[in-house]
Amino acid sequence: MPNYRLEEKEAFTVLGIGTELKSHYTDFAGINKEKQDFWQAVKQDGRLEALKAVASNDYIFAVSEAVNNKMMYYAGVLTDAALPEATRVIQFPQGEYLIVEGEADTSDALGNQLTGIAFGQVLPEAADFAYVGGPNTTVEMGQRNGMVFGEVWIPIVRK
Template identity: 30%
Template sequence: MNKVKIEKKPAFRLIGFRTVLQGGTSIHAPQYSNQKTTFFKSQIENGRLAGIRPLAEGPYGYAAVALEDGSVRYYAGVSSTKPLPAGADELHFPEGEYVVLSGQGGLSRLAFDRLEDQALGSLFTDAFEYEYNGGPIAEVLLNGNPMDAEVEVWVPVRKK
């Protein structure tokens, strides 16, 4: 099992770009993995992520998955309070408690999937004192190296 802790996080805003994930209605599903990878790569290749990198207010790269208007949406971007650039989207994370799962080694996309599988597949049991609250889930690349990644997944929770 990877490192798991509960942390209070301040509110923050992700600015970047989003897509709708197909084939599921829950926040996490195996069929999202390839869609997330394809979308993230496309945002790197078309230069959009590099274009917003100067707006980042910290060294981390972010992605997020959120349930919005009956759809599951995936975001790629940076944390920033600066004005939203033309063509970009934003996602607000409220202040609150988050289950933070940490991992390292291997491809970031696979590491994020493993941590989300752990959180939403085996961590939130009847015996665990917290439950997922339905908010957006953050995927955070800590070391800037998606090929040999140090990552965290932040899942918003509430006490049962």
């Protein structure tokens, strides 16, 4: 099983700018293309810079959440500020989180790698904990040696 850890986190809030993902939840290629297109758009039109300007740290969050039976996806930051272009304030609960660390050549590759490991390997093999829904996020934490590094944070419950 890949390296992972379980970590207790305080409740936290991410301010996000989002989009609805229209691909079927099993169409990974379609979902990844939608996510890539979304990131390209928020970088080009300045919305990501607006978020970063009010952030309380340098982390960039890519949040997935089911809202009213829709698959939603957000670019977000930790902040207490408000922005007119923000579409959602995403509440993450206090509790235990599955954490998988990694690094990749690009932000997109990092997100795909971490969610693939967490949802494709760790969670299916976990005997004593499970993901039962709620928002989950990949967190881009910075760059080193030309690589993007970060973590995926998934709220879990003990079985």
